Each structure stands twice: as C-alpha cells, then as structure tokens.
Amino acid sequence: MPFAAHTYTLIFLGKCGLAFPPAPALCSRKSQVDCSESPPWNTTEPSFRKTTKGTAEQILYPINILRNVAIESATTHYVLPSDIELYPSDNLAPMFIDMVLRHPMLMNAEPPKAFVVSIYEVKEGTEPPRRKSELVEMLRNETALPFHKTICPTCHHVPKAQEWTNEAPRDPEQLNVFHVAQREGDFKNWEPIFIGTRFDPPYEETLTWEGQKDKRTQMYALCVLGYRFLILDNAFLVHKPGIKNYTIDTWRDGLVAEQNHYISTFLTSRLVSIYGQKEECTI
Template identity: 50%
Template sequence: MLTRRSWVLRLSIFLNVAVLLYVATHIASRGDLLDELQAPAARSFLSVEAGESAGEAGDGSPPSAPMTPPRPASTKEASTTPEASPRPSSPAESRSEEPTPNPVTRALEDVVRCIDRSAEPRTAQRSDFWVLYNYVPAARTFRCWESITYTTHADYTFLDNLKPLLERWQGPVSLAVHAPGTDFQPTVDAIRYARDCLSPLVAELVTFHVFFGTRHVPRQIPRAPQLLAIRANCTLPAPWANVTSGALYKTKSKILYPVNIGRNVAREAATTHYILPSDIELYPSPNLIRDFLTMVRRQDPPLMHTNPKVFPLPIFELQDGSELPANKTQLVAMLKNGSAIPFHKKLCPGCHNVPRSKEWLAAEESEGLHVFHIGKRTGYFVHWEPIFIGTHSDPLYDERLSWEGKSDKMTQGYALCVLDYEFQILDNAFLVHKPGIKTLKKDPQRAMLAGKTNALIRKVIFPELKVLYGTRKGCAV
C-alpha cells in the first residue's frame, strides 16, 4: 500500500515538473512571436509617419493612396511605352520591384479606376459600312486614366483644322474619316500630308480611322506601313487645298454624310476613360485636359453625386480673321466688342443655349476648373444639343441620322434626359468655332431632308427610345 502511494507521489511530482517546463517554453516562444509581429508593425507605423511628414514638407499634395492591384496593359502598349510595361502580379511585388509612383498620378488612377483599351488596327463592319479602326495609329499611347480623348469625324477636306485644334488640345485625338470610293486615295494622301507637313503633333497624337459604305468600297486599300513608308512632299499644296464639296465622290454619288457613324467610330476607338465627342472645327480652351483631370482628382462635391454626369462646354463663334481667345477673360472681351457670338445664334439659338449662360459670362475667370452650375435638358433647354466631356458609358448617337437631315444629336439628348443625367457646366472651359460666323441660308434640298428626318424620329426612333429608356416628365426629342 505504501509502495503504491510512493509511486503515485513520484508520478505526480514528475507530471507537475513537465507541465511547468512546457508552460515556460510556450511563454518564451510567445514572447519571440510577439517581437516578430510587433517589428513590422512598428516599421509600418514609422513608414506612415515618414510619408505624412514628406507630404507636409512637399507641395501640399496628399500622400499616395494604397496600392491597388495593377491593370493589364494592351499588347501594343506593353511593347511601345514604359508606362504600359507588364506589372508585378501583386501589390507586394509592386512595392519591392517598382519605384514609388508619383502621388498625383497614383491618386488620379485610383479615382478614375478604368481598364485600358486596345488600340490595335482592325477591320470591322458597322451597319452598312466598313470601318478600318486605328488605320493610322498615333505614335504616342495613353493609359485610360492619363488624358481625355478628343473624338471627332470629317472628310479629308477638313484636316487643315488639326493644327489649331492640337495646339490648344495637346492630347490624344480619335478621328474617323469618311472616304467612300475614289475619295479614299486623296484621303490617304491627306493623312500623310497632315502627319508630315502640318505639325509633329499630328503624328504624335492623332489616330485615324477610315470608313465607307459597303456599296462604295475603294478599289485598293494600302496597308498602313506602306502608306507611312512614303513621305509627303511638303512643298506641294495640301491635298485639301482648293477642293470644293462638289468635287468629292460623296457629293457626285449623292451620299448623305453619315455623321453619327463617324462620331460613334471615333468614340468607341478612344482608349481613354474620358472623351470629348466634338466637331473638328471646334477648338477647346487651352489647358483643358490638365485642369479637368486636376478637378477629377480633387473630387469636388458635385463630382461625388450618384447621378450620371457629363460636363458641357459653352460654344462660341468668332468673326473671320479673329485670333482664338487664350482664356475666358479674352473670350468675354470679344463678346463685348462683337467679334464673338454664342454658337448658332443666327441659326438655332435654342440648340446651344446653355443654362445660366449670362451668369457664366459675368463670373470672373478663376484658377483651374470647377463646376459652375448643374443644368438639365428640360424646360427652356429641352432642345439643347450640348457638346460635353463624358465617358464610354454615355449613350451613343443614332446612326440612321445624317448631317444633311439635321437633329442628329437630339435622340442622344433625350436618352440623357430620361436617364437623369446631370449637366455639370464648368466655369472656365469653352469651345470656339473656326473663325467665320455662320448665317442662315435657304437650302430647299436640306429642308426636305430635315423634314424626312423629323418624320423618322417621330414615327420610328422616338417610340424605340421610349421602349429602351422609358420616359421622364419634361424630356423630349
């Protein structure tokens, strides 16, 4: 009995000693683990403090936003631009292998949050048209958040507008050129001449798309490398010099200008998130891209609204021979002395009458860009045809409408109204038409086409729009 108790006592002592040793070992290892966990936390805290100090000591810009997973770049971008080089597959790799991005650029990228779009050349059908997308691409490429693309359309006789447009825009341009039948060859010559002779900015920033009807296919279509291998003779007059509309294949074949095909082709081919669909004879106020993206990065309260939004630009006409205004202050001075007028004042004043236009003109020019007023396409402005900075999410233009038939932007305006878009008018940004004030001229042929277009909209397109988008009180085509 004593022997059994003695053994039990010894076993109990042994077990207690083992438990104490285990607990001591666990406590020691836990201390090491805490040290390991606390070390990176301390380093992270010091890193944040150092980043905040650097932000306070610099130009007042906020510290960079947290690193987000990288977006894939297109094949072309990855091979031609440093910014589009393949990135690491995780934020941790990015921190270790890439230099710290510029705080302003990172912040803008985080705010815009878009996906890069391909700029590879391709051929496709669109309705009754063939389209050569990215037929002659620009030398410079942009990430989707880096700029705004000016998207526009023309035939080759309007390419002289590229020089003044680019000097003010200084950013990417997506241009759809209508070139049916025998208009194709002079179009090719004009593209080459514009790139080689007008301005270096043309080759750097303009991407040309070419389109033509399926019943008016050119006999030959050279590949872009063949086209660019031959340089233009800049001592000769431009291919568009002294060419009248009556000399074009389009006119001789009685082809209506498919304005909305061109608009949609140029829009959909743009590689940036923000786009300015406009007409090639409308030139923007200088520094618009820089100031607009600064405003986007700043995220003023109106930009935080949940409604879809676009940013209309007031448009003005200038007397023939006038110099383009460099800013709003100069523009207002020209309006006061009569050398500038609101766009289409003598043709269709209601089509381009901007909400709070008098207050806009009375407001003094300020630094940068801000939202001056939020308008709607209702009431007195129910037939407003704004030209605006928007995105790829905005409704497209109806491709059944022609330039000759007029009202080509009205259907899109109705869709914007029904979708309850906010028209956030900017305080210092504007467009000016190529100098030369338009006057009303009687054109029976165009009046007849306008009547047919109105009937098409009223009987066919408007009922479709009501099914597709619904209705809203105050909205009309």
Template identity: 45%
Template sequence: MKEEEWMEDNGKQEERKEEDEGELKKVGRREISPGVFCQDKDLIFRQGLRGNYWVLYNYIIADKSFRCDESITYTTHADYTFLDNLEPIIERWMGPVSLAVYAPGEDFINSVQAILYFRNCLASELVRDYTTFHLFFDWEHTPQSVPSQDQLQNMVRFLGAFHYNLTIPLDHFRNVARETAQTHFVFPSDIELYPSPGTIPSFLEMVKANVGPGSPLKPRVYVNSIFEIDISAEHLPREKVELVNMIKSGLVIPFHKHVCSACHNIPFAQNWTEAPVKPGMSVLHVGKRVKPYQRWEPIYIGTNSEPVYDERLSWEGRREKMVQGYKMCVLDYEFHILDNAFLIHRPGIKTMKILHSNIDNKKVAAQNSFINKKILPQVKKTNQLVYCLGCCPE
C-alpha cells in the same frame, strides 16, 4: 489588441494595399478619381462591318500613346477636305485625337494621301504625334484598293478633291472615333470647334479632387460653352478673360446665334460670362435638358459609358444631336457646366443664308418623321422603368 500587434497588423495592411496597387498598375487598371477605375488599352489595327459600312479602325495610328488616366481624347469626324483643322485643334488641345474619316470610292486614296500630307509634310509633328485615323466607306462605294501599313510609308503625294453626292453617316463617325479612344474620358466634338488650351490638366485635376455640385447617384457629363468668332479677329482667344472681352467688343457671339440659338442656348449662359474667373477648373452650374432647353445640343466631356449616337440618322436630316439629348434626359443625366472650358468655332459667323444653302428639305422632313414615329417611341419603350418620361420634352 496590443499597440505593437496593432501597428504590425496595420503595417501589413499598408504593404498589401501597396502590393494591390502595384498589381493593378501592372495590368493597366488605374484609379482616375475616388472609386472610379479605367483600363489601359493598346491601339491595334482591325477592320469590321458596321451597318452598311466597312470600317478600318486605327488605320493610321498616332506616334504617341497614352494611359487611360493621363489625358482626354478629342474625338471627331470629317472628310479629307477638313483636315486643315487638325493642327490648330491639337496646338490648343495637346492631347490625343481620334478622327473618323469618311472615304468612299476614289475619295479613299485621296483621304490617305491627305492624311499622310498632314502627318509628314507640315513644319510641326502635332498631327503625327497625336492623331489616330479611322477610315470607312459604304459597300456600294468600295475603293479599288486599300494600301497596307507598309505601302502607306511610301505615299505622301496629295491629290485634288473627288466627291460623291452621298448622305453623310455622321453618327457612325462619332461612335467609331469615340469607342476607339485609349483614354477613359472622351470629348466628342466637331472638327471646326477648337478647344480652350489647358483643358486637359485642369479637368483631370478637378475630377481627381472629386468635389463640386451634383448627385453622385446620377450620370453626368461635363459641358463646354461654345462660341463663334468674326473672321476679322486677329487671333482666337486662349483664355476665358480674353474670350469675354471679345464678346463685349462684338467679335465673339454664342454659337449659332443667327442660325439656331435654341440649339446652343446653354443654361446659365449669362452667368457663365459674368462669373469671376478663378484659377483651375470647376463646375459653375448643373443643367438639365428641360424646357426651355429641350432643343439644346450640348457638346461635352464624358466616357464611353454614355449612350451611343443613333447610327440610323444622317447629318443632312438634322436633329441627330437633339435625339442624343433626349436619350440622356430620359436617363436623368446631369449636365455639369464647366466654368473655364470653352470651344471656339473656326473663324466666320454662320448666317441663315449659309444654312439654307446646305439644307435638303426632303431629307429633313423624312428624318423628322422617322425620329418622331420610330426613334422617340423606341427610347420611351426601352427606358420606361428608368426615369419619368413625362419630364423630358420632345
């Protein structure tokens, strides 16, 4: 082929490539990292049955909308008494939040009024701009009325608390909040865990660069290290350097150190605190859920391709995140531990005394039996051709 013909043909290929990229953007399909695409989606109110629960998806929608490739959605769960955590989370996160709120019976109207208070009556508009709320309740405690979107505009009064002594379907929360996210990447977390500022842009830049350790053939998630801070601390750390200094002073400790250290005994934890702090974000180490980390409950950035949480389990029965970890081990997941990303719990160090006051031993025993006799055998049976099951300690 002559040089002129080659240049003309190459130019046409470039034009077609640009046209194809333009068409992809028109339909909302975007490349988030080399060879990995995501699809934009709108947040639209819908409702439906989920087990014994009726879910109002996207019941109250954030004012801001996001492309699938431009942010990470912080997905979490709560009842309305925990909504005061939203503003400090968003102030540090500055990205979309998807929150599932359990609102049975009379708690429904209290939840709506609390949401509207935090959306409309605070000095900042962070909650209004970034948080989408999903409400759900079980059939036995259906609210007397559910306000329409138009009626919500006139409800701003905040009432006092009303509680039912019900088992909390925590994994329903997690799945509802996660699957409704607009963004490709999601960060399922707890509402009292506050993320480190700047995580979103640094993480997306790292993913786009597509460099670092690990196998491209294995599934992966990106783990944040978690800490607790003493209630006497004047402020929360915003950067890793500040966090490490607080660890040295004793103001900050690893998460659940006095309650269940094995649950958050992250691989290479000491190396994480001692490693030199570099700009940006990268993967410090790749961990696996193997001994002695079989009880590890990592909190990670991932996608909706990850296994869903088992909705047969409750918060009161415990071990629900350990089951998730076992599923991911069976599927041979790599846990990529991020060097400059962390979560800090709402101030106050948890102790065994506080933990024991919240434990229902009968529910814990019943759920342990159900996990060991039903769930783990089911996971083994459905994944026996995927990975070496004997490599995953229970």
C-alpha cells in the same frame, strides 16, 4: 432596269493605340508641328460636305457613326466627342483631369454626369480665343457670339450663359463646375457638346449631319436617365472662324424634313422602349 449608282463610305475601327509595334501605314502621325504652316482655319481646301453636296455621288456626312467610332476607339475613361472644326480652349484636357482629381466625388457614377463645354463662333478673319478672358472680350465687342445664335438659338442656349460670361473663373489655371443644369423646361432642346465617358448612351447612327437634330436622340436618353449637366467655368469650344447665318437650301431643307419625319414616326418610339419616358424629356 439599270442599276442606281451608289457611293459607300467605309469607316474602320482601328485599334492603333493597342498594337505594338503599331502599323506605320495605319497609325502614322506627325511627331512634330511646323508652326510656319497656315493654321487649319485658313485652309483653302474644300470641306468633305462641300465636295459632295448636290453631286451625283451624294454622300451624307455620317457624323454620328464617326462620333461613336471615336468614342469606342478611345483608350481613356473620359472622352470629348467634339467636331473637327471646334477648337478647345487652352489646356482643356489636363485642367479637366486636375479638376476630377481635386474633387473625386465628380467621378462617382451616380448621378450620371455630362461636363458641358459651351460653344461659340467668331467672325471670319479673327483669331479664335484661347482663354476665357479673350473670349469674354470678343463677346463684348461682338466679334464672338454663342454658337448657332442666328440659326438655332435654343439648340445651344446654355443655362446661366450671361452669368457665365460675367463671372471670372476662380482660378484662371484651373477648371471648376460653374453650374449644374438639366435638359428640361426652357432648355428642352439643348444640344450641348460635353465631356463624358465611353459608357454614355451612343449617338444614333442613322441620323446625318445634313438632316440636323443629330444629337437630340442621345440628349433624350441622357434626360430620361437623369444625367446632370455640369457646366464648366473655364472651358469652351470655338468654331472655325465665320458666323453662320441661315440661307435657303432646298436640298438640305428636304433632308431636314425627312429626318424629322423619321425621328417622330420611328426613332421616338424606339427610344422610349429602350430608355423609358419622362414628361419633361423631349427630342
């Protein structure tokens, strides 16, 4: 019987930041940026997913493994496990640190907290906004819209989203908490990207990007553990330009069905055994 062909992806947990001196081949990075180069959203190189989709050497994108490796490799207390094609608003990191230093109670372990950074997408050919005022203007002229609005509106349906758009930040050079929410009721399917800590429940590594719902299991854990979702008033992420619309894809639809079945028949009971259960918390 012939052997089936398999392709393996090796992911190394490198501790580059801790080595001294660091290994140049492993940890090298550009020390300068050439501003004459084309920005990343204009690149013509095909993405990892496009080069492997539908080929004999099928590689499913191990997004949750990569998220967990990034979090474990971080040398900071707070982490933002964002996707590579999501661009943060200006000065997000220093403004966040300034906020928690101004309000030390935000660093208290109880109740546990997730600092939500809302996500948007913009039309192809437009410049991603860098400040909230720019984003709001693009939302009003419909060159920007909430992330996945036409694909999965409940996945990124942020509590008080319209109020967030209408309300200017208290200080355009600072971050503050706009609203404290929980993942329940109308927002039970919410899958926010957030600034958390290295000690938050991990992402489920058996789930893939192609199968969708890759963040839902972690969201269930956060819900059961009583996390508060603190929506930031002056921070956001913007996806690489191009509005996503649903298209029929039998290959991916099959993977989605398989992953949904796996979650419902196996993962749900495992999560309940680990974290417990609350009626208002769903996957």
